[in-house]
Amino acid sequence: xxxxxxxxxxxxxxxxxxxxxxxxxxxxxxxxxxxxxxxxxxxxxxxxxxxxxxxxxxxxxxxxxxxxxxxxxxxxxxxxxxxxxxxxxxxxxxxxxxxxxxxxxxxxxxxxxxxxxxxxxxxxxxxxxxxxxxxxxxxxxxxxxxxxxxxxxxxxxxxxxxxxxxxxxxxxxxxxxxxxxxxxxxxxxxxxxxxxxxxxxxxxxxxxxxxxxxxxxxxxxxxxxxxxxxxxxxxxxxxxxxxxxxxxxxxxxxxxxxxxxxxxxxxxxxxxxxxxxxxxxxxxxxxxxxxxxxxxxxxxxxxxxxxxxxxxxxxxxxxxxxxxxxxxxxxxxxxxxxxxxxxx
Amino acid sequence: xxxxxxxxxxxxxxxxxxxxxxxxxxxxxxxxxxxxxxxxxxxxxxxxxxxxxxxxxxxxxxxxxxxxxxxxxxxxxxxxxxxxxxxxxxxxxxxxxxxxxxxxxxxxxxxxxxxxxxxxxxxxxxxxxxxxxxxxxxxxxxxxxxxxxxxxxxxxxxxxxxxxxxxxxxxxxxxxxxxxxxxxxxxxxxxxxxxxxxxxxxxxxxxxxxxxxxxxxxxxxxxxxxxxxxxxxxxxxxxxxxxxxxxxxxxxxxxxxxxxxxxxxxxxxxxxxxxxxxxxxxxxxxxxxxxxxxxxxxxxxxxxxxxxxxxxxxxxxxxxxxxxxxxxxxxxxxxxxxxxxxxxxxxxxxxxxxxxxxxxxxxxxxxxxxxxxxxxxxxxxxxxxxxxxxxxxxxxxxxxxxxxxxxxxxxxxxxxxxxxxxxxxxxxxxxxxxxxxxxxxxxxxxxxxxxxxxxxxxxxxxxxxxxxxxxxxxxxxxxxxxxxxxxxxxxxxxxxxxxxxxxxxxxxxxxxxxxxxxxxxxxxxxxxxxxxxxxxxxxxxxxxxxxxxxxxxxxxxxxxxxxxxxxxxxxxxxxxxxxxxxxxxxxxxxxxxxxxxxxxxxxxxxxxxxxxxxxxxxxxxxxxxxx
Numbered sequence: 002x003x004x005x006x007x008x009x010x011x012x013x014x015x016x017x018x019x020x021x022x023x024x025x026x027x028x029x030x031x032x033x034x035x036x037x038x039x040x041x042x043x044x045x046x047x048x049x050x051x052x053x054x055x056x057x058x059x060x061x062x063x064x065x066x067x068x069x070x071x072x073x074x075x076x077x078x079x080x081x082x083x084x085x086x087x088x089x090x091x092x093x094x095x096x097x098x099x100x101x102x103x104x105x106x107x108x109x110x111x112x113x114x115x116x117x118x119x120x121x122x123x124x125x126x127x128x129x130x131x132x133x134x135x136x137x138x139x140x141x142x143x144x145x146x147x148x149x150x151x152x153x154x155x156x157x158x159x160x161x162x163x164x165x166x167x168x169x170x171x172x173x174x175x176x177x178x179x180x181x182x183x184x185x186x187x188x189x190x191x192x193x194x195x196x197x198x199x200x201x202x203x204x205x206x207x208x209x210x211x212x213x214x215x216x217x218x219x220x221x222x223x224x225x226x227x228x229x230x231x232x233x234x235x236x237x238x239x240x241x242x243x244x245x246x247x248x249x250x251x252x253x254x255x256x257x258x259x260x261x262x263x264x265x266x267x268x269x270x271x272x273x274x275x276x277x278x279x280x281x282x283x284x285x286x287x288x289x290x291x292x293x294x295x296x297x298x299x300x301x302x303x304x305x306x307x308x309x310x311x312x313x314x315x316x317x318x319x320x321x322x323x324x325x326x327x328x329x330x331x332x333x334x335x336x337x338x339x340x341x342x343x344x345x
Numbered sequence: 346x347x348x349x350x351x352x353x354x355x356x357x358x359x360x361x362x363x364x365x366x367x368x369x370x371x372x373x374x375x376x377x378x379x380x381x382x383x384x385x386x387x388x389x390x391x392x393x394x395x396x397x398x399x400x401x402x403x404x405x406x407x408x409x410x411x412x413x414x415x416x417x418x419x420x421x422x423x424x425x426x427x428x429x430x431x432x433x434x435x436x437x438x439x440x441x442x443x444x445x446x447x448x449x450x451x452x453x454x455x456x457x458x459x460x461x462x463x464x465x466x467x468x469x470x471x472x473x474x475x476x477x478x479x480x481x482x483x484x485x486x487x488x489x490x491x492x493x494x495x496x497x498x499x500x501x502x503x504x505x506x507x508x509x510x511x512x513x514x515x516x517x518x519x520x521x522x523x524x525x526x527x528x529x530x531x532x533x534x535x536x537x538x539x540x541x542x543x544x545x546x547x548x549x550x551x552x553x554x555x556x557x558x559x560x561x562x563x564x565x566x567x568x569x570x571x572x573x574x575x576x577x578x579x580x581x582x583x584x585x586x587x588x589x590x591x592x593x594x595x596x597x598x599x600x601x602x603x604x605x606x607x608x609x610x611x612x613x614x615x616x617x618x619x620x621x622x623x624x625x626x627x628x629x630x631x632x633x634x635x636x637x638x639x640x641x642x643x644x645x646x647x648x649x650x651x652x653x654x655x656x657x658x659x660x661x662x663x664x665x666x667x668x669x670x671x672x673x674x675x676x677x678x679x680x681x682x683x684x685x686x687x688x689x690x691x692x693x694x695x696x697x698x699x700x701x702x703x704x705x706x707x708x709x710x711x712x713x714x715x716x717x718x719x720x721x722x723x724x725x726x727x728x729x730x731x732x733x734x735x736x737x738x739x740x741x742x743x744x745x746x747x748x749x750x751x752x753x754x755x756x757x758x759x760x761x762x763x764x765x766x767x768x769x770x771x772x773x774x775x776x777x778x779x780x781x782x783x784x785x786x787x788x789x790x791x792x793x794x795x796x797x798x799x800x801x802x803x804x805x806x807x808x809x810x811x812x813x814x815x816x817x818x819x820x821x822x823x824x825x826x827x828x829x830x831x832x833x834x835x836x837x838x839x840x841x842x843x844x845x846x847x848x849x850x851x852x853x854x855x856x857x858x859x860x861x862x863x864x865x866x867x868x869x870x871x872x873x874x875x876x877x878x879x880x881x882x883x884x885x886x887x888x889x890x891x892x893x894x895x896x897x898x899x900x901x902x903x904x905x906x907x908x909x910x911x912x913x914x915x916x917x918x919x920x921x922x923x924x925x926x927x928x929x930x931x932x933x934x935x936x937x938x939x940x941x942x943x944x945x946x947x948x949x950x951x952x953x954x955x956x957x958x959x960x961x962x963x964x965x966x967x968x969x970x971x972x
Contacts, residue, residue, distance in 0.1 A: 040810025040822050042741040053737045060735060064728040071724045074699045079717065082638070084706040091900060092705050097644035105696040106689060113685045113731075120735040121678045127737060128674040144513075174671075179508040180604060182669060182744060186810045190740035193670045195605065196507055197598025200671035213822075217669075217744040217812040219501050221508060222422045225815030320422035 039213045042186045046212065046233070049127055049204035050190055056119050063112060131171035131203045136164060138172045142181030142194035142216065144323060145223035146285055146298040156247040156275070159285030160299045163232045165239035166209055174200040179221065185214030185231050193218055206233040222321025228299040246289055249276030250344060259340020262333050271324070274344065284324060291344040308338045379920035381465035382880060386472050387451030388775070390443045393472075395846075397439035397479055402842060404432040406835055409799075413832035415820040425816035426499045427518070431482070433502030434522070437622065438529050439479045441756065444764045445625035446475075449540055449564050451775060455871035456558045458549025458889065460882050463542045465918035466966065467535055473925045474532035477932035482525030485518065498522035501814065503615065504585070506596030506607040511589045520589065520939045523582045528932050530575045530582075537571035540564060549870065551889035551906075555649075558869040558892075559642060562649045563628030566656040567621050573660070574617035581610035590942055605670060612663035620659045622756055623723075624652055626763020627694060630716045633770050634698055636867040637713035638705025641893060644697045651690035651697075658687045668736040669743050677736045684734040691727055695720060710865075711785030715766035718793055722758025726751055729804065744814075747807025753800045765792075765845075770865070777858030777876045784848045791841035798834030802827035868896035873906070881915045884908075923966035930959035 045051040082092075131137075139150035140162075150157045164170050174183050176194040183202065184191040192200045216227035234242070254260055255277050263269065264279070271283040279287075290296065293303055297318060301307040310317075312334045315324040329337070368376065377385060408428055411419045420428065450468065454461055462468050485496040495516035500509040509519045544565045548557065557565075584595040585607070594600025596607050635642045642648060664672060664680040672680075698720050707713065729751040733739040742748055772780050806827040811818065818824055863872035872895045874882055887906040891897045897905030934955035941948025 042745075042808050042810060050741075053741060056735055057732070057738050057741070060732050060738065064731060068724065068728055071695060071699065072721060074703070075717065075721060078699065078702045079707060079709070082702065082705050082707050084639075084708045088706050092638070092640055094641055095643060095700075095704065096641050097647065098700075101700065102644050102647050102693070102697075106693055109689045109692045113688060116731065116735060117682055117685055120681055120737060123737045124677045124681070125674045128677075179513050180505055184744075184810075184812065186741055190737075191669050191743060192740070195670060197603060198605070198671065213810070215810075215812055219426075219505070219508070219744075219814040221426065221499075221513065224426075225422065225817050 039211070040186050040215070044187050046187045046208040046210065047189065047204040047206045049202070050187055051207075052123055052127070053190060056116070056123060059119065060116055063115065067112075127203070128201075129203075131201070132169050135169040135171045135203065138162065138164075138170060140172050140174050140183055140194065142174070142176040142178070142183070142220070142227075143285075144178055144220060145216070145227040145319060145321075147183070147216075147227070147229045148285065149229075151243060151246075154243045154247045156243070156288070157286045158246060158289070158293070160229045160295065161232065161293050162214075162229060163234060163239055163242050164206055165236045166206055166233055168236065169203060169205045172202045174202065180218050181216045181220050181227070182218035183214065184217040185212055185229070188212045188231050188233070189214070191217055206231075209233050209235065223298075223319040226298055226300045226319050230295065230299055245292070250274055250288060252276065254344070257340060257343075259336055259343065262336040263340060266327055266329055266333055266337065268327075268337070287341065287344060289344055291342045303342075305338055305342065308341060309334055312337065376920065378925060379922050381461075381469045381918040381921055381924070383450050383454050383461045383465065383468060384775070384878060386468055387447045387449075389472055390450055390475070391447035393476055393479065394440055394443035394447060397435055397483075398444070399842070399846075400483065401432050401435035401440050402839060404428045404435065406839055408432060409832040409835040411816060412818070412828050414829065415818050415825055417817065420816070422816045423495065423499065426501075426814070427495075427497035429814055430498045430501050430522075431486075434482060434498065434526075436756070437502065437618070438526065439482070441622045441760050441764070442533070443475055445567070445622070445760075446471075446536060448560070448625065448629065448764075448767050448771070449536070449567075452771065452871055453540060453544065453561050453564050454547070455774075455874055455878060455882060456561045456869050457544060457547060457552060458870045458883060458887050459543065459547035460886075460916065461918055462539050463547055464539050466921050466924045467539050469921070469924035470928050471532045471536040471539065473928035474528055474535070474931060477928055478525050478528035478532060481521065481528060481932060481936055485521050492517075496521060498525075503611060504607075505611075506585065506588075506604045507598075509585060509589075509607075510597060512597075517939060517943060519585075520942045523586050523589075524935050524939050527579065527582055527935050530579050531931060532928075533571050534575050537568040537575075540568045541572070544568075549886050549889050549906075552870075555646060556889060556892040556894075559631035559645060559648055559652075560625075560628035560869075563624045563631070563652050566652050567624050570617045570621050570624075570656050570659065574614045574621070577610050578614035581607055581614070584610075586938065590938070605667075608667055608670065609663070612666045613660070615666065616663040617656070617659045619752075619755070620655055622760050623763075624655065626719060626760045626767075627652065629763045629767040629770070630698065630719050632867070632869070633712050633716040633766050634701045634720075636770070636865050637708045637710055637716075638702045639708075639866070640701060640705040641868075641896075642697070643700035643703075644693075645892065648694055648697050651693045654690040655687060658683065658690070662687060665734060665736075665739070668733075668739040681734055681736050685731065688727065688731055688734070695724060695727075710769065711780070711782055711789055712766050712769035712865075714786065714789040715762050715769060718789065719759060719762040719766060722754055722762060722796070726754030726756075726759055729754065742807065744812055745807040746803045746811045746813060749813055750800050750803035750807060753796075753803070757800070758796055762792075771871075772852070773860035773864050774871055774874075774876050774878070776853060777860045778852050778855050779860060779864075780852050781848050784844065788841055788845050788848065791837060791844065795834050795837030795839075795841050798837055799831050800834070802830045802834075806831075863895060863899075866896075866899070868893035870894055870906070881917055885911065886913060919970075921966070921969055923962050923969060927959060927962035927966060930955050930962055934959060 045054045137152055139152060141148040147160050148157065149159065149162050172189065174192050174194040176196045178196065181194040182191055183189065183194055188206055189202050189204055192202050210233055212231045214229045214231060216224060220227065260277060269279040269281055271281040273280050273282060273286045273288065275288040295301060296303050297311055300318065301311060312329055314326045315322040316326060380386065407420060411417055411425060489496050495518045497518055498521055499518050500514060500522065504522060507513060544561060587593040588595055588597065594602040596602045596604050631642055631648055662680060662684045664676060665684045668677055733742045733748065769780055769785060806824050809823050811824050860876040862875055870887065873887060885908045887894065888909050889906050891903050891905055894906035897903045934952055937948050937952035937955055940951055
């Protein structure tokens, strides 16, 4: 179903207002230096996160007003009615007041309507089916990394998600083990990855940049180290990237020293490299792994030193890591590391 | 024992406070073990809860130390995960719940003018079973050095399947957790029925339902929540145990199960549980604010009715814990609206409390300060709760530190402050002595500052994108400063708790009894008894004429209560050992299933032996004369 201009998009237009609306919080955040954070929920760079900020702002103002009201009355009462110890009479024994009770039952109803109405409409808007032509991404939570499959482009990568600017994205969240949650605060907000189910996040990114994401559902040992990044790039850059990722590695890879060492160290049992006979599907695909900026669920920067550190003992970097310590010799590591880096 | 009216119960040496001095230490211990006196059971609940509260607090301090700076390694990931699991489980089931139970036990019979709860031995059984459950949950800390598998519960207090399944958590950690919670569940259910029947049947003549003190009302609502909510988690845990022991697939999609079934069952228990934790504190605040304002509770029927409404609505909002699980737009919208509805009765309560102190003569005792602190902090927790009642906003806040801030404002700033208020309010009644008011003010100050220093920055760091339950984090995301402040705050809280414990011990050790029967000039029936109350509470069961009997007697206009000149029998339940033995058998029976997980035949034999002991205890209990 095609909607010419979704209410979501029109609401996104008023996002400037919403950012002003969370100013009280933002002020606090600035005090503590949160402004550097690219995990911050105070900034939205997609239609979805901007419309969330809208409601966030409304509630923040209402909450602030109620907070001042209640604490104000409390403080005034404590100052004004503090016993002096010289009272000779009891205070008036007021048992209640029906009109007041009715008043403060109805007033919250009206206030809550101000929150409930935009909330319910955004729930339905944001969970509407993706449009035709949306980019489909199959995101699968693993212990402890993210697998990203692009069925329309026929390739698979890990922990690094490139998406085009201005094109709707339909992320299909799954898991084949425990429950994880996909949380990229500025772009995609959050949904759970639940075994046996497929959840959707649909959104359109509106600013080029690199955004952080992290698993938000406790999933045991390395839950804290289960991260990913989203690269929002122009359509041309995205198409170029996708095309490169979908191309198998060159035929010559098979014959290289590095590949033989890779095979000899039994890496092939778990990892796949398209264009070779390494077709393991337990660990992340290593096709074009050299082109990724980071590895190990986005915990380590992709460079020689870090790759060596990782291959020496994966569990030392990520506790409980499913990749065993293969007790590789320095010689093996020195051959495999440049090989992995060469898989551009 | 049936004795003529007004007889001193000196023929109950094991139960009489006058006789403690002459008793040998062994007999004194035995008198506590065999007690069926609601007041002593209340004290046992309180002391056990305090011990567990300190343990949970130490766990929290280790957690905060680990998170003080990015990339620290005070504890490893697995230990950290066990610590936050045990912190949550301990504070909820072994800290706040039994602390509330201490007041239910001690105060409810006094407030309704009864001599004890209706089933005193069942009451003792509940306590001993609770203690067994607490020990089973914490036992793994002792045995972990001697075994080479994970034994400390580490699935989170919410224990989400499929993580808690054998395939993902093989050791015995989840088995200990299941076993401990099942034992605690039975204890809570037994106590729940006991108090419902007590409140319905043992009220003094003339005390109609609407003349009942608000604390007793909130107790009643809580007990209904307990008996209706605990079966949900019991079933959830049985299914999980079957998955783990017998290879069923209730929560495993591979076998046609569904991990979301766990979440529905768990939160159908878990959300009412939140009100099980907070309503007793609301009840205490509704007693303390009027007493120290020297006014009646404003709109008492509305406060009571709000409490009932909160309890009822509490069963219709569980899926707001599941807004990120993809239940669909219709479910999200309806649970969002039902959640917002709860804000209405909660608001009514807050406004009524404000109206109660407005126009009063406020005596700012420590009890009053904690109650005012409750109103202040609970309001904060309520307002941040409105934020994530909106599912789109929840998509940013769920499982972030923002939520951690929210529920600590409700459960620490709310429940724990309320309970501390209750301790300061009722301590003179329970002991005949006062806690130091000058220390009390400092303790309140330190805790109030420490609490806000710890938990306010969590709003900020959560909104800056810090997820919960992470044992480490990177620098450069703006999380360092708030985390450091939080850790400092946690130690300020610890200092406050230390001061409180020192003052508590100091005050208990004082010899002379100085508190009069009604030191605060309060209104309900417990202030009619001596401080501390006699074993049989009331020499004569009072006849009640108003909702503020003691106040009205002292200040008018009505008579409040009268003491009819009747020759009633004073019935005091005799001490009994069988509640303890039955509790041990039940705990042993359930713990046998733990062993069955590792060593099946041994576990089954052990379970059969435990069952035989349990049935024997039941029979002996049944045959024991109750008079």
